[in-house]
Each structure stands twice: as structure tokens, then as C-alpha cells.
Amino acid sequence: MRSQALGLAEALGWPYEEKRYDLRGPWRHLPAPVAVRLARWRWGGAAAERALAGMAVGGIDPISPPWPDLVIACGRRAQVATLLIKQASRGRTFTVYIQNPRISPHHFDLVAAPEHDAVRGPNVVTTPLALHHVTPQRLQEARERWLPRWMGLFPRPWVGVLVGGPSRSVRWDGARFRQEFLRLEQWTKHACGSLFVTTSRRTPSKEVRWLQDRVGSEIPGWVWSGEGENPYFGILTCSDRLSVTQDSVSMISEAIESHRPVWDLSVGELSPRLRAFSALLRQKGWLTEIGGDAHTTMAPYMNPTATVAREVRRRFTAHCAGG
Structure with missing residues (x-):
């Protein structure tokens, strides 16, 4: 908010x-x-x-x-x-x-x-999207800051993963989240790429530990869990693709503003409002399932803010x- x-x-x-x-x-x-x-x-x-x-x-x-x-x-x-x-x-x-x-x-x-x-x-x-403070200038500044740190250290494509957590709008299912993340991990392995993961204050600690155990060992990449400088805007602007948990309207909206392909991660039973939001974005071609491409005919995009x-x-x- x-x-x-x-x-x-x-x-x-x-x-x-x-x-x-x-x-x-x-x-x-x-x-x-x-x-x-x-x-x-x-x-x-x-x-x-x-x-x-x-x-x-x-x-x-x-x-x-x-x-x-x-x-x-x-x-x-x-x-x-x-x-x-x-x-x-x-x-x-x-x-x-x-x-x-x-x-x-x-x-x-x-x-x-x-x-x-x-x-x-x-x-x-x-x-159609939530208001946000993602701007071309802020993305460019983040790209200049973070790209030199990551270039050459991690194989591409880079898949940015934005992880939320339980809320009043979703009944968080940890097993489903892990299953979906493994699908994303498998796609990234097949593409010989890396995962850049950022969690939020709402992310359950057990999910954070599970992510930290996998990323960097099972697949190239890293997990930011709140310590040190926040790379959020760097992930938005440097990733080749983005994947966002379905619980966060704001993070999905910000990911779409980056003009990268955006995949959603199923995390449990959604409220009617969240289901309607997801359906609207899929209809417009702005959001697809893991591995999907944007629709060939996407609805015109206008910055909501x-x-x-x-x-x-x-x-x-x-x-x-x-x-």
C-alpha cells in the first residue's frame, strides 16, 4: 500500500x-x-x-x-x-x-x-495493474548498479523469482509452492540458466531455508532474504524472465512494468479477487504459466501510475x- x-x-x-x-x-x-x-x-x-x-x-x-x-x-x-x-x-x-x-x-x-x-x-x-513506483529511470539506475556485479558469474538466462507469503487473499500451501518452484528450477536447468530469488517479510521462514538450501547448490544463483542491500530493482531490470508468486498483486504489477516475460507461481487457494486479477492479466497476455510465452497479440500496455x-x-x- x-x-x-x-x-x-x-x-x-x-x-x-x-x-x-x-x-x-x-x-x-x-x-x-x-x-x-x-x-x-x-x-x-x-x-x-x-x-x-x-x-x-x-x-x-x-x-x-x-x-x-x-x-x-x-x-x-x-x-x-x-x-x-x-x-x-x-x-x-x-x-x-x-x-x-x-x-x-x-x-x-x-x-x-x-x-x-x-x-x-x-x-x-x-x-488493470496496481500502482507502483517502478520507473524507467529507477530501472536504469538499478541496471547500472547490479549488472556489473552479476555479469560473468552466473550463466544465462537469468530468471528472477519474487516470493511473497501468506495473506488474507491466499491460503498459502507450502507443498504447492515447492512443487511449482521445482518446475521453475527444472526449466532453468534445461536452459542452463540461473535463479535470482528475493523473499519478503511475509515469506515463511521454512520456505526461505528451503530456497537457500537449493539455490546455489542444486542450481546456479542466490537467495536474498533480507540481509544487506536489497537487489529487488536489480532483479526486475537484469533478469531475462521473471516469476512471481500469485499472492502479490503489487509484485506482479511491478514485474510486468519491467517488460520481461512474467510467469506466475501457484502458492495455494486464491481469493475471488486474486483469481479475477490473474485471469484478467492472462487474457491481456501479460502473465503466463511457467515456461509459457507472451501471447502473440498482447493488449496495449499503459503505466497505471x-x-x-x-x-x-x-x-x-x-x-x-x-x-
Whole structure:
């Protein structure tokens, strides 16, 4: 979520400040509009600053006037802060919410929702991929940094593997993940290539250890598991192919932005939303199974972050003009 919000802020090119906000119980369990109404009753209609502090967990970034011209929010708990700021600024602050808000889009000035979600409305813009902060410049900088370190040390083709972990959207099946990874390993061995694997904070420790035991011994390559400099962007830009576990919409979206063939790794039972996302990308030819090639006729690709940034600029300009 943080990556999506920062990606949009960077794409706009305007000065911005990041604020991390989280709610304590019972506020975190309430729909945002209900929480805001109760907060206004508890702290008073004009006491947004006190309400924001009173509802938050300890250690969050303080949010206080002067209220910003624009708020970009991602994550359900950030909705409360966004709506309070909107009210405190008397509607002057333009509010953008990323992802499916699960409340009416009319609470925000603009909603950037995934195409595979059933979120539509006059102030909703949809994109097939998640917003991200992968840019050609960032990829080029990573290529110049990492390619000299790996060139000549590992046989090609290089297959980058992005591994996520259990979440509310997938019932993680370790046995299935290992079976899929062995299929990928077999393909790479047959191609006389190497595997570059990066795990995430959600990756189960037993899966990390299993990967570390195999990669570098059974097949050329290495596993990055959180120690030292993160090679994530290097993997995106230097790999000849990429394979991503199905649990992560963000990592799949970022992999597709690298303009490499992208294969998905099955990791268990997916939620209906994740199944719809995967089906949409396969239909467009942006995602295939291990060993598959992109469809001969791929759907035109547009950077989702740039698409939403253009819409934000247009609507923000009209908002400032009173239109």
C-alpha cells in the first residue's frame, strides 16, 4: 500500500510529505464514515487534530494544520484521517484513495481502483495493474548498479523469482509452492540458466531455508532474504524472465512494468479477487504459466501510475478552479 501511494506522489512530481497513520481499537473496526461521525461527537466538530491523535496508535506521525492541498491515501485505516482532513479543511483538500475503498467512492474526490474489483462511478478511475513506483529511470539506475556485479558469474538466462507469503487473499500451501518452484528450477536447468530469488517479510521462514538450501547448490544463483542491500530493482531490470508468486498483486504489477516475460507461481487457494486479477492479466497476455510465452497479440500496455497521475492533475486543477 505504501508503495502505491508513494508511486503516485512521485509520478505527480509535486512536493509531498509521507505520513504513516494507524488506528487503535475500537476505531480500527468501524467503517470510516461511522468512525468519523463518532470522533466528531467525541472531540467536537472542529477538533480534527485532537481526533486524529486520540484515535491513533502510539508512534504514528502527527497530522496537524495547515491542512494539505492534496491527500493520497491507501489502506482502510487511512480513510479516517483522510475524511477528517477533508472536513477540517472545509472541502479544500482534494482527496485521492487508492484501491477498493469498500465504502461509497463519493466520500473521496477520486478513487483509483483495480479493474478486477467492482468499483465504478463518475469519480472512479480503474487500472488493470496496481500502482507502483517502478520507473524507467529507477530501472536504469538499478541496471547500472547490479549488472556489473552479476555479469560473468552466473550463466544465462537469468530468471528472477519474487516470493511473497501468506495473506488474507491466499491460503498459502507450502507443498504447492515447492512443487511449482521445482518446475521453475527444472526449466532453468534445461536452459542452463540461473535463479535470482528475493523473499519478503511475509515469506515463511521454512520456505526461505528451503530456497537457500537449493539455490546455489542444486542450481546456479542466490537467495536474498533480507540481509544487506536489497537487489529487488536489480532483479526486475537484469533478469531475462521473471516469476512471481500469485499472492502479490503489487509484485506482479511491478514485474510486468519491467517488460520481461512474467510467469506466475501457484502458492495455494486464491481469493475471488486474486483469481479475477490473474485471469484478467492472462487474457491481456501479460502473465503466463511457467515456461509459457507472451501471447502473440498482447493488449496495449499503459503505466497505471502515470494514467492515474494524469487524472489527478486534471481533476485537481478543476477542483482548485471551483469546477
